[in-house]
Amino acid sequence: MSTIKSARVDRRGALVHSPAGFSDFTAFTTASPAKAEILAVFIGFIVVWTFFYTVTEAPVPVKHDMTEAYAWGQEFQLGYHQHPPFWAWLCGLWFRVFPISPMFFSALSATNAAVGLLGAWYLLSCLVSGPRRVACWALLLLTPLYTFYAYKFDANIIFLSIWPWTLFFFFRSISQPGLSSALGLGVMVGLGLLSKYYVFLPLAGCFGAALVATSGRRWLASCWPWISVAVALLTFAPHLVWLVQNRAPPLHYLGSKLGAPWPDVWHRALRAEGGLCGMMLGVLAIVAGLTLLTPRGARTRVCALSRDQARMVAVLTLTPLVLTGLSALVLKTVVMDEMMIGVVPLAPLLIMQFFPGCPPLLLARVSLCGAIVLNIGAVVVAPAYAYWRVAHQHGWLRQVPVQEIAQEATDLWQRHVPAPLTYVSGSFILDNGAAFYSPAHPHSFVSHDFSQALWVTPQRIREHGLLSICMADDMICLQRAASFATAQTQQLPVTLSHRFLGYTTNPVAFIVVITPPLAH
Template sequence: MQTDMFPDLAFAATAERSDRNPAAWRQPLLRWLDGIEAGWAVPLLLLCFVAVWTGYLTIAYSGAGLHPDVLETWAFGRQLAWGYAKHPPLMGWVARAWTTMFPLSDWSFHLMAMTNAALALWFVDLVSRRFVTGDKRVIVLLLLMLTPTYQFHAQRFNANSVQLATWPLATYCFLRAFETRTMPWSIAAGTAAALAVLGKYYSIFLVMSFALAAIAHPQRRAYFTSASPWISAAAGLGALFMHLDWLVASGGAPIQHALAHAASDLATSARDSLFFVLGLLAAMALPAVTWIMVVGARIRRLPAEMAALNGGLRLLSSIAIGTVSLPVVNALIMGTDLPSLWALQGLFMFVVIIVCGTSHRIARFHTVNVAVLTAGIAVAAATVAAPLHALYRNNHGYEEGRTYYRQTAEEATRQWRELTGRPLAYIGGTESLALATAFYSADHPHYGLPAAADQPAADPSRETTEERGWVSLCFRDQPDCIGRAERAAARAGHFIRREFLVHSRLLGNVGCERAVVAYIVTR
């Protein structure tokens, strides 16, 4: 009687026959896999990934504007600084650099998001190369492409998704520094860790995991008695110096924003921590099932293989555990929010550990099958799911109003120019509409109202802003926004209230509608 906990799903005999005499349709994929160590297979995979998923985003959101987080990132990057009101500066820097090379359009920002995801996967491959060669390198990338992390999470280019690339880069540099203890890699480790922190302060958990993993490693004495960790620390602090100076001068504005997520009681934090872990497990569900299908009954070897990890993988496993456990401990102590999406950028470590820690060879039959599965999902998403998503959203809209962004920006700009005859300079109101108008209006006004309004002022002084005038936009079903806008307009002394309807449109087809209220201060 078969008593194995896991039936043999590896189809070993079929795999062996296929590898000896592969079907004709498998031949191109086999030639592609032959190019892994030659250096062209992984770049080709990533180029295809960017092309297909950029196409998906362009089609799926063809009747809608960019996500408010993306618009906020662009707004931050309009003024280069060492920090911004909500976040450290890396996301704004990237958006600013991108828009110096590419046009200000939706497809451009979709391409930026997917390029960032592909760069993240490239850095993951650098980590994998430390431990394996050939097909297993590609399997790591394919399994990660089966998570929602590098497509759907990545498309909202913000302080969370910018970490997709910084975390594997910092991890790779730290592994090399720990292994070699040379000055170049030590400097690179510190600088890359600082870059991750400049992306989001959540990356402090990654840096702490580096330190704790090094302390727990059998070679800790050799590492800590060398100059490497101290060079890394000095390089990291040096790279952060200007931001720390800005942070002090600004009164710690991003820290104050982060502390707004620290007001939960122990029961709420415990519940959030549970859902945090469950969310990460859910994100890994499809890759986990796929991996079990590949290895079959050999999954029983997993505990023994994890216990026999080499020094580098053991170090990586300690880092991976730290990036999950430290946020949970912090949430329970500090009462902070803990959405699982904050940690998605660290899941690559678990995939690398399990695939690279597997001692047996993976048949080409399985590698090709995983590649076909991954490609099939991507192509189906771009050709079937994306048009259906666009059609559905054109008829039902988004809560934040993305289907009306462009129309609202155009109408608000038209009415302003009709009243004043000059470009619109400043825009306020509900954050999503204001940011969207700043992006989609031909005038590209600055986001922010005068200091007299109930939100922070923009770059210029109150006097200059009031002299040039401004527009504040709210959806009619947002009474709080309308109240703030009306009070700010009343303080300005002279304003005009306008109301207009906007309709979603997809390829000329009119969908849902929503009313917008505009307060126009003309002087």
């Protein structure tokens, strides 16, 4: 790091003169780092976690939600069967630029988390400064939200990057009302709406946070929120038109998830809520521990936030937790574990409010040291963890060899059909998985169902043919593949295993169904 302004902060958080030669690390915890230093930190984060994800996930196929994002992103639709399109668009654009490989999926996940951490850094600047800002940011990094949980790039994980920037423009709109803040907030809300309708729950927290603060109520009474709403609706409008034209498939999908059994509803809701709270226990332990270890006379009694700010932070952090649990119970739907992990970037700051005696400089140093150790440890531990997954996890032996069957089925198509492979379908995870892993990168015809893949039509299947990859015991897949059969259709049995570091998984039997184009 380059040298930062020579200053330090005492145990109470006050700036005092620093002697010459004071370390760059200490300067980073006490002053505002330069943009070049911030950029270096976030590039380093991307490199570290791209490496970690690439190495630790090498023994297994890319997660289903991620191959789904890739398959959808190929099509650039205004909407999809389950969700709005923004996160799939990002994935599609990413792989227009970078090679289609698991390593660059890891890089996409790490970049998404880094963009969110950058947003959190600027968001915190609206509320705190100096060592408190560094401490809150480093504590956020010490949770698994932006590291270990960030790999699964999907409609939930995209909020790691979207929501901190949404809150940044929200706070800036209240503290510095103006056109640029209103436009920024509107665009970010629009992108949230284009990612997942779940965004309405944390958005309710923004409305509640504005109500509990004097400046927020003044903002609500002005024209600026309406400008933000107009921009958000304009951003969301293309998808809204698509919803009307296609009879709102995502809403039908949501309807299919309602009415789940009560044991499943309670179990998943408690697991999601408890899991998120559990992730914050480390932050609580650090802040509370440092407070207890600090002599009473050395403790600061200056609260980091004003009363209005503290109320806003509490409402913004707790509203998604409360409303997510309530919606699960009211709608009898199963809550996914990762739903809330992207919408609580202010949780460490909220925890710090309960411990005003914690010395901010000491907390910043400890938290930043912890973040550095975490990143170094991730690099060091990654190869050992990858080996452990293969050598000692019995579940690894039962995995489906998605990459191998995608390659083998593509080879079979090319040997039997004198036409390029354009459409692929199959059993769950195999359709989108084959779209990603096949060298031909065909379009995914999800579950042989036109309603789930609106970019596919019967005419296109007749013109280009269809490759179906079914598990040998998946009768539903085989029946659906048979519904597209012609006189030239072939069924070829294939049995494959996945190999990694000299270890081999249990063999899996497949049926590859090749239906050539009618012209051939």
